[in-house]
Amino acid sequence: MKKVLRAVVVIVLLSQFYVHRTIGQEAKWDNAPKVVPGSTEEMQNAEFWIDNIDGDPDEVIMSPEQIAQMNVRNRSLPKTIKDINGDDYSIMNVVWSKEGIGLQANVEDPLSIRTFSGDSLRVRLKRHREYFTARTRYDHRQMKYTEDAKNRLFEMTDTGSIPSVIIPKYGILIKHTLNRVLPTNLPAYGSPKSWLDMLQSTSLDVAMPVAILHRSKDNDWYYVRSEIAFGWIPADHVALGSAAELQDYVNSENILVAVTYTVPVYGDREFKAYITDLYMGSKVRLVRKTSTGYNVLMPYRKADGSFETVSAWVKPDAVVRAGYQPFTQRNIITTMFRLLYRPYGWADSHHEFDCCGSIRGVLRTFGIATGRWTSFELHSTDNVIAFPRDTAKEKKYELLKDCESGICLVGNAGHINMYLGEVDGNHYVIHQGGYSYKTEDGTMMHFRRVNVNDVELDGGSNIGGWTDITTLRP
Numbered sequence: 158m159k160k161v162l163r164a165v166v167v168i169v170l171l172s173q174f175y176v177h178r179t180i181g182q183e184a185k186w187d188n189a190p191k192v193v194p195g196s197t198e199e200m201q202n203a204e205f206w207i208d209n210i211d212g213d214p215d216e217v218i219m220s221p222e223q224i225a226q227m228n229v230r231n232r233s234l235p236k237t238i239k240d241i242n243g244d245d246y247s248i249m250n251v252v253w254s255k256e257g258i259g260l261q262a263n264v265e266d267p268l269s270i271r272t273f274s275g276d277s278l279r280v281r282l283k284r285h286r287e288y289f290t291a292r293t294r295y296d297h298r299q300m301k302y303t304e305d306a307k308n309r310l311f312e313m314t315d316t317g318s319i320p321s322v323i324i325p326k327y328g329i330l331i332k333h334t335l336n337r338v339l340p341t342n343l344p345a346y347g348s349p350k351s352w353l354d355m356l357q358s359t360s361l362d363v364a365m366p367v368a369i370l371h372r373s374k375d376n377d378w379y380y381v382r383s384e385i386a387f388g389w390i391p392a393d394h395v396a397l398g399s400a401a402e403l404q405d406y407v408n409s410e411n412i413l414v415a416v417t418y419t420v421p422v423y424g425d426r427e428f429k430a431y432i433t434d435l436y437m438g439s440k441v442r443l444v445r446k447t448s449t450g451y452n453v454l455m456p457y458r459k460a461d462g463s464f465e466t467v468s469a470w471v472k473p474d475a476v477v478r479a480g481y482q483p484f485t486q487r488n489i490i491t492t493m494f495r496l497l498y499r500p501y502g503w504a505d506s507h508h509e510f511d512c513c514g515s516i517r518g519v520l521r522t523f524g525i526a527t528g529r530w531t532s533f534e535l536h537s538t539d540n541v542i543a544f545p546r547d548t549a550k551e552k553k554y555e556l557l558k559d560c561e562s563g564i565c566l567v568g569n570a571g572h573i574n575m576y577l578g579e580v581d582g583n584h585y586v587i588h589q590g591g592y593s594y595k596t597e598d599g600t601m602m603h604f605r606r607v608n609v610n611d612v613e614l615d616g617g618s619n620i621g622g623w624t625d626i627t628t629l630r631p
Contacts (some may be wrong), residue, residue, distance in 0.1 A: 189602040203494035257288035259387040267368035315374040328395035336388035340378035360505035398464030417476035438521025481524040489563035501605035572617025592616025
């Protein structure tokens with residue numbers, strides 16, 4: 158008993174150390190004022206940018222039918238296009254590199270997978286291992302991962318038990334879940350002082366379906382294919398069901414969509430029995446709306462791991478919508494500004510968003526499906542303008558003149574921004590920034606949050622580093 162108690166104490170202390178270290182890093186690495194140089198207090202409001210729009214901000218840019226058509230078309234869009242100089246511009250290097258952490262350029266239905274090659278799965282797991290071992294990794298104690306620690310993680314992937322042909326099981330997530338490169342919640346940093354967990358690849362929403370391809374040696378983790386990624390997720394976050402019954406749930410025409418960062422869900426009409434949160438863009442089946450709240454059906458994991466639904470409630474004043482939002486500039490900008498000042502979460506670490514996670518969350522509230530990386534989002538339409546990074550700024554500003562507020566995305570393979578508009582000759586964006594800038598006296602200022610700034614500010618939003626401009630139109 159004493160040994161057990163000592164083990165529990167050690168685990169608690171280590172978890173507290175990790176949490177305290179994370180909180181300390183966030184405090185240390187976000188020291189910039191909310192109104193950064195070049196912007197103003199009034200620019201921190203969505204209405205300022207909506208009022209700045211030429212034309213009707215409530216005009217529907219794409220109908221639900223057009224969005225559905227775009228989602229289908231995106232699955233076969235070419236990965237190589239012509240840039241402004243007529244040269245080939247390809248995102249295949251990004252596609253290839255991101256497979257190391259499991260991210261997929263195209264959005265696919267995992268419930269449509271009937272078989273999966275065992276050899277293909279072994280190759281994927283090998284790529285994850287190679288990604289992990291490609292450079293020195295450090296744990297939460299700022300110490301190098303030992304070979305023994307690495308091998309224990311690799312052993313947990315249990316590649317020896319993979320059959321030649323995999324018949325997947327199907328499941329649905331019962332809560333917001335972090336997709337991991339290896340079957341562990343422990344972080345892996347690229348340097349002793351880094352704050353970016355390189356084993357994190359994305360987050361997955363509650364009620365998102367998955368195809369289960371493999372499980373860890375200890376049976377605690379599933380290796381899954383979601384609509385945007387391959388990766389490891391906790392097995393107890395998944396309710397198992399047939400493809401048909403899960404499709405019936407996820408394809409329901411009656412849905413409730415979260416249109417702010419998080420929306421709590423309760424198991425009772427009095428809103429006392431908290432169940433989980435819907436994150437921005439999450440959708441669940443809507444039963445009815447009443448004066449006392451929204452009645453929804455939530456996916457639930459029974460004691461034997463199987464799927465069923467349970468009746469649940471969302472408050473009547475929650476920031477949600479029955480059905481997807483109309484795709485208008487007002488709605489796009491308003492939704493993005495609901496994330497203003499949210500902390501930065503690399504690859505959605507700590508259940509926060511990074512740059513592409515925030516854009517993807519906003520777009521999902523309109524039913525727009527994109528891959529989960531900057532290049533995948535920037536190349537999710539036919540309306541892409543690509544150019545070399547070293548293109549003159551004057552030329553980039555010329556290209557920017559035709560950009561429309563809210564529906565124009567700008568950036569490169571490492572960062573994405575939502576364009577807001579021009580004020581007094583300066584162009585502005587809103588983005589989830591994990592970047593820094595220097596003050597006139599040389600002080601380094603870090604903003605690890607959703608931020609509004611002009612496109613001359615240092616960091617990922619600086620126009621000098623852009624290579625892509627895309628417009629979300631039919």
